[in-house]
Amino acid sequence: MTASMQSSVGNPADEKRGMNLTLRIWRQKDPSVKGKMVTYKVSDISPDMSFLEMLDVLNEQLIMQGDDPVAFDHDCREGICGMCGLMINGQAHGPQQTTTCQLHMRSFKDGDKIDIEPWRASPFPVIKDLAVDRRAFDRIIQAGGYISVPTGTAPEAHATPVPKADSDAAFDAATCIGCGACVAACPNASSMLFTAAKVTHLGLLPQGQPERDDRVVNMVAQQDREGFGGCTNIGECSAACPKGISMETISRLNHDLLGALRAGARPKS
Template sequence: MTATQEHPTFASGTAGDDPAMAKHGMTLTLRVWRQKGPQHKGKMVTYQVEDISPDMSFLEMLDVLNEKLILAGDDPVVFDHDCREGICGSCGLMINGIAHGPEQTTTCQLHMRKFKDGDTIDIEPWRATAFPVIKDLSVNRQALDRIIQAGGYISAPTGTAPEAHSILVSKKDSDAAFDAATCIGCGACVAACPNASSMLFTSAKVTHLNLLPQGQPERDDRVVNMIAQQDREGFGGCTNIGECSAACPKGISMETISRLNHDLLGALRAGARPKS
């Protein structure tokens, strides 16, 4: 790791706060990965923040840091976020070497009460060849979108919605499909995997369609094309270590990977081949 650069201490109060007001909250040392762009070398830069409330989310704590950096005339730390409700999957950070931090949730739903006053926190972007750094903590995760696109569409009639009981689905299959469909595409599985494999993500996207009647016409083509695209994107191979499922904020099981392997073997035996 490169040498760190020291920066001043920042507090979460405003410039007009009464200096005699008693301080509440935590003082933290942040070691943040700073990188100007994909072609630049990055380094860890050290900051201190004060008066951090335990009720803040991790992203709100970064907002405090950025507000003070801007007021000091420095560039704010770039990081990915959107809904901040644990739904969209946009946020994603390596926090002390753990994808999304010390709790199995999204970064936006991680609260500062998981840390202690005086802690040092290392904050880095997702580390994977397929996720090139855009700037600082922000990475390009379009590779996951291209895997989904490779799966194509499902053959479904248009028009009015069908009657709810016209297509029967067993509870076991529907439950498994819904569990797989909870994947929000955050990429934590890739970041947590020592091989930078996207198998948990790909298997979730394959499984939730392949278990339902609407997904059957394209079932074989879907799985071979998505696996082929996954390989083209440069993701590593799966060796069933299990870090992906442990880091997944939605708790998606490695059983989905077993389902994908089963579907892939069946598709290859049936003669399905990926598009060139």
């Protein structure tokens, strides 16, 4: 890192190493009309720009020309909020296993053609261009992604011990930021990895035990109701997940669900 920065300062030839790119972007005015891919050209893109900054450059260009800028979701731009999410050259969040905001233009080279599409799933309808409505995830969370805690003074910290291995695994699952890359990458448009991350996160901790059976049954019922596809254990989700949530969580969800149904838990209608 340091070495490359020094060389770029010392070498004047590197000053002009901006990239020229051809972008094919999905443009769709609103949910009711059909969209299509539109080709744009951007020039002098620095390899140090993030992918979103490159799109900012394009949008400034479009505004200057009096055209409609490309709508895309983004918020923190530091890889923790899960708002940004684009299908870049057929991969969720592009060629690196990270969020779109943390993908940098150094992953591309001069002259590249880049296809940019929104997440495609019927529960994620396109709002405009590349922005999709992911409230289906919120409703899955509402169906069971919570625990009951009595209000009042904070409980004594050592009252509920948690084994280190469990807390680590729960935390790994809790790193899910709900970006939707799993759904976007899945050939079935299944939200299994997302739901499984939530079920694993809460189900491994003692605080999550009272609602454990109802949680898994209701969250799975909700994801079916939203119209997501079923899981075929192909693994595209985990490979695309910027937080590297593992397929193990899906097995845990299935285990919990089948156990809960045997124990008589039924989804709320």
